[in-house]
Amino acid sequence: MPEEKIQSGVEKGVYLSLLAYIVLSLLKLGVGWIYSSEALVADGLNNTTDILASVAVLIGLKISKKPADRDHPYGHLRAETIASMIASFIMVVIGLEVFISAIKSIVEFKMRPPSTIAGFTAVISAALMLAVYRYNIKLAKVTDSQGLKAAALDNRSDAFVSIGAAVGIFGAQFGIVWLDPLAAVLVAMMIIKTGWDIFYETSHNLSDGFDFEEGKEMEKVILQVKGVKQVTSLKARKHGSLAIIDVTIDVDPSLNVVESHMITENIEKLLKQEYKVESISVHVEPHEIRNEVEKNE
Template identity: 25%
Template sequence: MINYLVKKFIDDYDDYKNQRVRQAYGTLCSILSIICNIILVIFKITIGLFVHSVAIQADALNNLSDVGSNLASLFGFKLANKHPDNDHPYGHGRYEYIAGMIIAFLILVVGIQSLKESVVKIFVPEKVTFSIVAVIILVVSIFIKLWMYYFNHQIGNKIDSSSLKAAGQDSLNDVVTTFATLVALLLTLITDLPVDGIIGTIVSIIVILAGINVFKDTINPLLGLAPDKALIDSIEHFIMSYEKPLGIHDLMMHDYGPGRMFMTLHVEVDSREDIMKIHEEIDDIERAIQEKYHIHTTIHYDPVDIHNPQLLALKQQVLEIVQHINENYSIHDFRMVPGKNHTNLIFDVLIPANDQISHQILKNMISAQVKQINDEYHCVIEIDHAFV
């Protein structure tokens, strides 16, 4: 059914990398979710009041919070697609992440309120009236939520939308909570224990945990989440498939919302090559990355001497020294500049982002071991932290 709706309401539905098409997908999913959740709220509130079940009412309130979440997602897609302006030259793509935070907040509010009411029902229970109509409504609700999970999850992955993925996960959580509510209703037939309040409490805790997870998923991109390793490996392999690049370093990626990625990196090239030919190929690589990965890319090229045997041998020795200290370290931009009294070895050392070693201590360790090769070598070292 979702494929039929996509083909009916979305033009150029196969071009989901296009921002206009992406917004259409998000709008369709959000509207479908709003309609489904409103139907579920009406039925569950009615049945919950009729049978005096706090668990069913808690489940209905959870669906009501989902309506707010879907509205936030709907407006998030709309605002995210606004054209860049003078104050926001990188666009408004992060509105989608903000929408995700609103979803998380609403889930948490409803979960905490529901938890409070459910705990009260444990100590001051009310008689729950069993109803076969309520059972039918809850079973239908489970199937509706499974369908909502399917289309939100499927399209969320297709267009790489954190808010739709969150909506899909929330729907899957609702399947669990609604099933628990159904169990509570059935248990009222065989026990006088306050199972309604107990299961209502469990449902509320699941809702709260879901809200926390959604919050984490949306706050990470705003804080600056490291890019996916598979994506970086693919980009590096793609760049190295060209003729001129000899190596890559100082790669940084900035996320301003889905479809609004910016990347900078350095590419090492042969210092004896024609600079105009190098420049032409670098331009080709930047354009190709934009077309293939939809990432705005700026490449700085570093000329390196690959024809000096002494330099290459010395670079390998220094690399072995650095990796003996930590196998995850690497070096780049290695140069040798002879002077009157000593020879400068100028290079950068790349260390992992979470490495907390003192830069000065690391420089001293490397310099001391390099001097054992030749006392006339003087190291000029720059320490870089990896951003990928």
């Protein structure tokens, strides 16, 4: 898929999430405040953090579109990953605030039973966010966008949060008043958990981490190329949603420069067909000489 279409698809998903969050945050905060539901207010605050996170991702996407320059020879694709990390910080901070507020309500026992209107609002919100999640997660798989994947996971957690809020609200109707602030506590914990998951993945990629098993699969693919005797080294790192690969192979030492170069071209072509790759650097060494050196050592 061309990079322009990928970027366009990712932006559509983020804009859809942003629109849903704006509508739902206003609805939940208003209904939660009017009908005395801490769980729904917490859910509304959760969506408010999502608005900020979505804006951060959009800014990251805009920056990532900038072409390579003298200071960024690989381009600006990591701006999207940085934006996802900023979003994770926002989620954790708001989650902690909601958690502390809900715990205070339980300890101080300052609770009123919320209206069923608040409960139905939470149920409708959950259904809407599940629909947005299904759309965005499919798009994230097609585009392999970290930012959109983070947004989709947040969509799903928001749906679960709303379900939890609804349980707490309806439970309070049966005299279990503390279920509403307890639901707010669970909402806060899910916000923090989602923020941590996004932070873990983005920090792994920004520190040049790469999935070990995927690297091994790449080695197997390279060994399928005619003329490759051995893959002696393969290093990879993520640059946005794409991979940068450095690989060293052994070939027959009797091959000339042109023949060796054709092998590297075939490796690049095959890897770009199988994986989302930005650039590949292939270093060629003579197979027999390498083995002889290793024996002498």
